[in-house]
Amino acid sequence: MSYETENLLPKGVSVAQAVSFALLLGYKRNGTYAHLGSPKTLSLWYFEEREYRSWETVELSISLSEKGVTVGTRTRAVHGLIESVWIPSNRGL
Numbered sequence: 001m002s003y004e005t006e007n008l009l010p011k012g013v014s015v016a017q018a019v020s021f022a023l024l025l026g027y028k029r030n031g032t033y034a035h036l037g038s039p040k041t042l043s044l045w046y047f048e049e050r051e052y053r054s055w056e057t058v059e060l061s062i063s064l065s066e067k068g069v070t071v072g073t074r075t076r077a078v079h080g081l082i083e084s085v086w087i088p089s090n091r092g093l
Contacts, residue, residue: 002074002075002076003074003075004072004073004074005072005073005074006070006071006072007070007071007072008067008068008069008070009068009069009070009071010068011068013068013069014069015042015062015063015064015069018062018069018071019042019044019062022044022060022062022071023044025046026046026048027044027045027046027058027060028044028045028046029042029043029044030043030044030045030059031043033061033063038063040063040064041061041062041063042061042062042063043059043060043061044059044060044061044062045057045058045059045060046058046060057075057076058073058074058075059073059074059075059076060072060073061073061074
């Protein structure tokens with residue numbers, strides 16, 4: 001399971017400005033979506049290992065469409081699957 005959002009930024013905001021802001025927030029560059037047929041869609045990610053502040057990676061995509069600059073985020077809820085497989089239940093064993 002994953003959670004996704006898509007946001008259209010206000011007119012006048014450029015892709016470069018959106019990327020600069022994401023980098024200020026701590027996102028790291030991850031290339032483009034060229035392998036998915038969208039070479040102009042930029043990919044970034046965020047994960048903070050220190051003190052277990054992040055449970056999952058946040059994926060960020062920034063692209064330019066006919067509507068304007070679009071920013072998408074996605075998190076993959078993998079830990080729930082791992083917990084159900086790897087963490088033993090408390091069944092009085």
